[in-house]
Amino acid sequence: MDFSALNKSAANSFNQQKSLIKKVLAGKKVKCNNCNTLISVHTGADSVMIKCEKDCTDIKLDAELLK
Numbered sequence: 001m002d003f004s005a006l007n008k009s010a011a012n013s014f015n016q017q018k019s020l021i022k023k024v025l026a027g028k029k030v031k032c033n034n035c036n037t038l039i040s041v042h043t044g045a046d047s048v049m050i051k052c053e054k055d056c057t058d059i060k061l062d063a064e065l066l067k
């Protein structure tokens with residue numbers, strides 16, 4: 001696997017992810033860019049997951065960051 005390419009695309013999508021996370025956490029209805037299902041928030045003990053129904057959007061947030 002070419003990790004440099006992976007890192008580059010991760011950096012490119014970081015701002016996109018950040019604005020998506022903001023919208024979802026604000027209670028707005030956001031759809032996954034990939035599968036077009038609704039993205040929802042799953043709160044765990046020490047983390048918050050932001051997922052679409054098919055799990056192609058699957059973002060894990062450290063709960064500490066949200067306090």
Ligand SMILES: [Zn+2]
Binds near residue numbers: 032035056
């Ligand atoms: Zn999806």
